[in-house]
Structure formats: C-alpha cells, structure tokens
Amino acid sequence: MDKKYDLRIIELSLHNFMNVADGRVKLSCSKDKQRNFGHSDILGIYGQNGSGKTAFIHALAIIKTCLMGQKLNDEVAAYIKKDASSMTIHIGFSACVDEEIWDIFYDVTIQQVQDDNQAKAQISAERISVCNGKNRKQTWISSDSLNVLRPKKNFNDLLKANNIALQVKKGIVQSQGRSFVFSNELYKSMEAIKNRDSISQTRFILMQLKTFATEYLYIVGIKDIGFINLSILMPFYFHIQDNNTHSFGTIAIPIDGPATIPQNACKTVETLINDMNSVLTFLIPDFQLEMQNIGDELDLQGRKMKRIELVSLRNGQAIPLKYESEGIKKILSILHVFVGAFNDSSMTVAIDEFDAGVFEYLLGEILDIFQKSGKGQLIFTSHNLRPLELLDRDFIVFTTTNPKNRYIRLKNVKSNNNLRDFYYRTILLGGQDENLYHETNQYRLQYALRKAGHHGEN
Structure with missing residues (x-):
C-alpha cells in the first residue's frame, strides 16, 4: 500500500498528566468532515501560569517520541500526577487517503519504574484504533502487560510464528522506555508475514504515523x-x-x-x-x-x-x-x-510561549496571515491576548482552575463580541461552566510582600 496522504491532529486528551487530572481538546478541524485539508488549522491555548498550557506541548513531544520509536526521557516519569501510578495520553489523527478520510487514534499509558537498570518512564499499554468512514471505530493493534498483541484474530500468524520471541522483544523494548507498537522489532516481525491484509494495513498505518512524527511534526518547547x-x-x-x-x-x-x-x-x-x-x-x-x-x-x-x-x-x-x-x-x-x-x-x-519576546502587533499579523492563507496546522500557547482579537474563536481554548476539566472553549460568545474583552469579563464576572482564574487576594498579597521584605525584624 504505497499511498500518499495528508495527516493532521484532531484531538488530544490527558489523564493524570502533570497538573491535568483530565483534559480534552478537540481541534477545530475535527468539526469538518473533510478535516480542513488544504486549509489552515490553528489551536491557541490561553490561561494563567501553571494551568496546563505547557503540559499540552509536553504531551505532544511525548507522542512524537513514541511514534518515532525512541526512548522516553527519564524526566517524563516526573510528569505523572502526584499520587497517580500512571498517566495516559490519547491523540487522534485524521488522514486523507485517496480522498477518503481515516481517523486514527493512539492511546499510550506511561508508568514510573524504580529500577536503576531500566528506564524510569516505561510504556505499560498502547492501542491503535481506526475509523475509515465506512466502519465503526475498531481496535487494530493493542499491547498491554497481559497481551503482546491484540486482537488475536489479526495477528494469529504472527503469534504462531514467534509468540515467545515477541514476548522477549516486548520486555526488552519496554525496559528501555520505548514504544513496542512503533518499534522496529515489531515492524520487522510483521513484515515477515505475507498475504495478510490486516497485517499489511496495520503496518502501513504505523509507518505513516512514524513518518509524520519524524518529518512533519515539530515541537518547540x-x-x-x-x-x-x-x-x-x-x-x-x-x-x-x-x-x-x-x-x-x-x-x-x-x-x-x-x-x-x-x-x-x-x-x-x-x-x-x-x-x-x-x-x-x-x-x-x-x-x-x-x-x-x-x-x-x-x-x-x-x-x-x-x-x-x-x-x-x-x-x-x-x-x-x-x-x-x-x-x-x-x-x-x-x-x-x-x-x-x-x-x-x-x-x-x-x-510553547509563541509570544515570548515577539512584538504583539507582529504576533497578531503573523497569526492572522496564517489563518487566512496557510495550509498546515499551528498549535501554540501564549500570554499575549492580541490574537484573541484576530483569530476565529474556534481556534482558541482556555485553561480552567479545575484539574478534572482543564480545557474549555468559551460559550455564549456572540459574533460581534471581542473575544479578548469577553475573556477579561469572564475572569472578573464568571458565567462559564468552569472558573478560568484563581482570584488574587490583593490584601493578602500585599501583606505577604511586606512581611517578606522585613524577615529580619522583630
């Protein structure tokens, strides 16, 4: 299956990731049946410091590492939320294959391992699911602590040929902090199985996702x-x-x-x-x-x-x-x-922090031009609110104070509303399902500043 197709991200969900207990973002292109291929798709993430903006970018970087089959950095283990045993990232992609839209979903669970001889961050479960427009969402490949590969009906030939060898390879790959689903070890094993359409299609999907992560996905942290x-x-x-x-x-x-x-x-x-x-x-x-x-x-x-x-x-x-x-x-x-x-x-x-050091008017002009004439996908975090006055509101997501519902789009925004002003009013007056800002108590802050400056006095 030697096919050329476009691919872009349509959604991302985080569970027990840094300060995000649960958070889900659907990108604007997910609403369009044609996924906006050939037109720009933008996601701007706004919110106060420490509210989950950088977590979103870190999650994308981890996905890129998994898809490329590379080792996770040991520091990834520190991203697991306190008191949680593992964290999960779910990402959705859309691919345009010969004018047909395929939605591809990847779920990965990462746990921390206390063993100096192994990687600190290890993948305990992975799953690839596909919906090609004609069928319902189906699991094409799954790997967890109990099963090397699922569903077995798709991998019977592979498992019969070298099930024990696959178990050993999986254990080695996992201990190294790499993805087994996207490992060269699994790909070569599948390549040896001929005349099985299910294996061939799965191999094709894995290779295209790997190519996207390696050549077309850039993360600037x-x-x-x-x-x-x-x-x-x-x-x-x-x-x-x-x-x-x-x-x-x-x-x-x-x-x-x-x-x-x-x-x-x-x-x-x-x-x-x-x-x-x-x-x-x-x-x-x-x-x-x-x-x-x-x-x-x-x-x-x-x-x-x-x-x-x-x-x-x-x-x-x-x-x-x-x-x-x-x-x-x-x-x-x-x-x-x-x-x-x-x-x-x-x-x-x-x-991450696209606006850092960039003149706000220039930032707005750059994003406005990308919105009107660009073809690819741009995801950014920012503290500068100028883009809120220029970008389509569907391109903007806000972080909340609720770690169990970290990302939302503002509701009840009218077509003639200035989103920047609307955001300010929401911070001051509320009106959304979630609070967007932990209010600063100016009196307590003033007292704390004064006290900190007189720490040596009686």
Whole structure:
C-alpha cells in the first residue's frame, strides 16, 4: 500500500498528566468532515501560569517520541500526577487517503519504574484504533502487560510464528522506555508475514504515523528556547523539500563565537538562510541573516569542516547574532518550519510561549496571515491576548482552575463580541461552566510582600 496522504491532529486528551487530572481538546478541524485539508488549522491555548498550557506541548513531544520509536526521557516519569501510578495520553489523527478520510487514534499509558537498570518512564499499554468512514471505530493493534498483541484474530500468524520471541522483544523494548507498537522489532516481525491484509494495513498505518512524527511534526518547547536566551546555541528548525532534496530536523549552531560545523551541513544552513531572508525582509525592517565563512579545517577524525559565524546585517553592517534580541533570535529559530506549515497541509508545528519576546502587533499579523492563507496546522500557547482579537474563536481554548476539566472553549460568545474583552469579563464576572482564574487576594498579597521584605525584624 504505497499511498500518499495528508495527516493532521484532531484531538488530544490527558489523564493524570502533570497538573491535568483530565483534559480534552478537540481541534477545530475535527468539526469538518473533510478535516480542513488544504486549509489552515490553528489551536491557541490561553490561561494563567501553571494551568496546563505547557503540559499540552509536553504531551505532544511525548507522542512524537513514541511514534518515532525512541526512548522516553527519564524526566517524563516526573510528569505523572502526584499520587497517580500512571498517566495516559490519547491523540487522534485524521488522514486523507485517496480522498477518503481515516481517523486514527493512539492511546499510550506511561508508568514510573524504580529500577536503576531500566528506564524510569516505561510504556505499560498502547492501542491503535481506526475509523475509515465506512466502519465503526475498531481496535487494530493493542499491547498491554497481559497481551503482546491484540486482537488475536489479526495477528494469529504472527503469534504462531514467534509468540515467545515477541514476548522477549516486548520486555526488552519496554525496559528501555520505548514504544513496542512503533518499534522496529515489531515492524520487522510483521513484515515477515505475507498475504495478510490486516497485517499489511496495520503496518502501513504505523509507518505513516512514524513518518509524520519524524518529518512533519515539530515541537518547540521552553527548554529549546532557553539556549537562545543564554546566547549559547541557535537551534534552527528546518524542513526543506523540493524535487531533489527532502531534509528536516533541527540544526544547532553555537553563537557565542565562531563555530565549526561539518562541510555537508553548510549547504543546509545556506538553503534555510536564503529561504528565511526572503521572508525576513517583510518581518524585520532592514534585517538579513548571513553565514560568514571564516575558513576550512579538519577535525580530529580528519573530516572536512567549515568555520563559520552567524551575523545579522542591518543597513549593510554585520553584527554577531548573539547580540540580537531574544525576540529576533526566536523568530529566526522557528521561521523555516513556520513557512513549511504555511505551505504544506501535512505539517504541524507546536510552539510553547509563541509570544515570548515577539512584538504583539507582529504576533497578531503573523497569526492572522496564517489563518487566512496557510495550509498546515499551528498549535501554540501564549500570554499575549492580541490574537484573541484576530483569530476565529474556534481556534482558541482556555485553561480552567479545575484539574478534572482543564480545557474549555468559551460559550455564549456572540459574533460581534471581542473575544479578548469577553475573556477579561469572564475572569472578573464568571458565567462559564468552569472558573478560568484563581482570584488574587490583593490584601493578602500585599501583606505577604511586606512581611517578606522585613524577615529580619522583630
């Protein structure tokens, strides 16, 4: 089944994840039977500090890791809600396969393991379910602590051939903190079973989800932006696709001085800089990015390297990039994949604190243009309320003070309401099913501030 199709996220649910006991978000495209393929789909998440915005981005990063078959970071174990034994993430995708819509759902349960010889965060259960429009939602593949694979009727040939070997492989994969469903071990075992449509279709779905996570899903978290703020590294997220090239990922270039990078990486950097400069002209007046070539050298292994320095050009004058503002460096870091999502309906870019360091009017203009003319999917968190005045209200979700119902859309918003003003009024006066803000007691806060400043006095 060698098919080309678009794919995008339609929903995400969290259970016992960080400060989210339960929370579910359906993206706007889930309401459209055609899933808005070819048109932009945006999700902006708003709410007070510590209310579950970053948790949403972390969950997407974990899903990306699972789908790629990579090991979960040990710190993922700390995301399990206090007093809970495990956490669960549910995500829904829609795929357009030969003009037919398939909805694909992935559920993963993660537990913490207290064993220094194993991964701290391990996957205890996984399930892939599919609804192809003609049939009801069906479980295509499931793996938990009791069963290697389910339903057995679909995997009888596979289980008969090497059930014990699969059990051993699953135990090894689980102890390493990897997904068994998306592991190469399982994929190769299924590949050996011929002439079984159910196996073939399952293998196809797994590979397409893996391709999406690897090549078309980009997660930009706070930790990534931290390197920028320290002026140590500049992570460039890139997606280059033309008739001759398809390269993707992240390339980190030191900016605290001249950097040495492999010679074959220079072409990638030059391409993404040229692509970005054509857009930067309209984003930042009189600004261009340049890679200055200082010279060639060899590393300790004898590989050809280039010594370079990234500089910004303003009115023809070169300035080392490390001296630019955090906002400009952040724009440079994410611009290439933002351009990719603008033009490619298969791309999804998720950015935590999209507004950090970015001028609010420019932020609004960027999002408004993406809303009107983009093709891909953009997910972001923000504290800046300017986008609320520009984006379709279906694109906006708010966090609540209730950990058992973390994410909601505001109800009773009329077409002539300014969503920004409506949000402020809701914080002050209520009127929704859930509270959106833990009210600050100004008198107690004032007393606490005064007391903290006089801690040494009687």
